Amino acid sequence: MTRTVDDVNVGSLLRGWRKLRRVTQLELALKADSSARHISFIETGRSTPSRSMVLHLAEQLDVPMRDRNALLLAAGYAPSYPETPLTAPAMTALRAGLDQLLTAYEPHPALVMDGMYDVVAANRGVQALLDGVADHLLQPPMNAMRLTLHPQGLAPRIGNLGEWRAHLLERMERQAALRSSEALHGLYEEVAAYPVPAGATSSGPAVPACGHGPAAHPYALPLRIEAGGRVLSFISTVTTFNTPMDVTVSELAVETFLPADTETATALRTAR
Template sequence: MPAHSTAPVGDLLRDWRQRRQMSQLQLSSRAEVSTRHLSYLETGRSKPTPGMIARLAHHLDVPLRERNQLMLSAGFAPPHPERGLEAPELLAVSGALQSVLDAHLPFPALLLDRWWDVVDRNAATDLLLVGCAAHLLEPPVNAVRVTLHPDGLAPRIRNLGQWRSHLIGQVQARAERTGDERLRELANEVVAYPGDDVGPLARTDVVVPLQLVTGAGDLSFFSIASIVESALDVTVDELRIEAFYPADDATREALSPRR
């Protein structure tokens, strides 16, 4: 069911429960409500209170954007605001995220939203974007699209099959977790791009590396994603820092400032 469906709240709750592969018994036990009451909520025989919706959404790991939709479907005001990063209330968070990007230099780091659109990035990411077609760099730049598109990074990724499989798997998993139609469309789009078959990882690999041909030589990275765990705002909840670290000494040496 689409994330922005106007379906009754009971239908949405049932959809989230099924998405999480939970039975009514499992959910009722975790949320400490009776199975009968949960069944009544899902069928519309009972109307949930805002507190009940919040409790069920918590145990179903529903993202904040979709929690707002649950409340709206039940006739209640959405509890989680969605502000722009420039809003006064978000200045502390946006400043902290900018500090993380800057502190990661000389290695690349990006600030991404829910749909992998680039919100901000540090100067080291310029190295990754050399040679990408202009139409892929028009805002909003989508990190998945620019990575896997044949006019983007794809021709310079030595292990394209491995990285492509890793990245597409992430998009598909998030689309399934959120029920977001825009993410499903992005996954379908990039799946259709040409790409190599997935090859075997080296026995010494412990993570999937991004092996990239650049003007600074052949570079190899792995990435670590960071989120704001305590988010109550939709915008903050959906932001993620994707930081790339050298996967070998040659990459670290190539990007480290010369003394």
């Protein structure tokens, strides 16, 4: 689901976010300690919200930081949050910290992605999974979703491709809706249209890893992937920054892959 707005006045934008969050004017008013009448006046343009009111309403609607800037601009105010390129000198400490984190996580795979799932950093554990991937998928910016689901990417080696593909597509669709991102929705449409590689199933039971079936990991869906002649099994976690004050930082996510069984843990240790 995506949001389409014909103009850029702050009232229509706020109305779009309110409807996207499935909140009534009265519910938003109660959350914002305002009145439904005032919310209605803002949405129809009869009242111009203050800068603090724009940010307050955006907070109640859980509007992403990038779009909070867009709301401020539409209301005639300067953006509140900077967007600093990750390569900027001001980000040196952040880059060093992320590199240290990724290195410490080895030999387990770990990577950092931006809001479009482009990989901005990865460790050697990820590199070890990329054998056989087509060169065009490895060109920067390397996109994690294309890399995983493209028939010339990791997809042919994912034993439970049907389950993992469904998980990734649902994750992307949810993020596209929460962020109201046309670009992310376009990426979703692209990867969802990729053909399922020959020999792989689009649905059905997962291929067991090291003799264990799907029921071996009832607490989380594992990624089962062939690498180095073995089927490795991973549980992924995604970490974001708790209190970002920059658009770039707010959209970064660190994804790490934990061994889901002792065989995978052993294989990673012996491969170092």
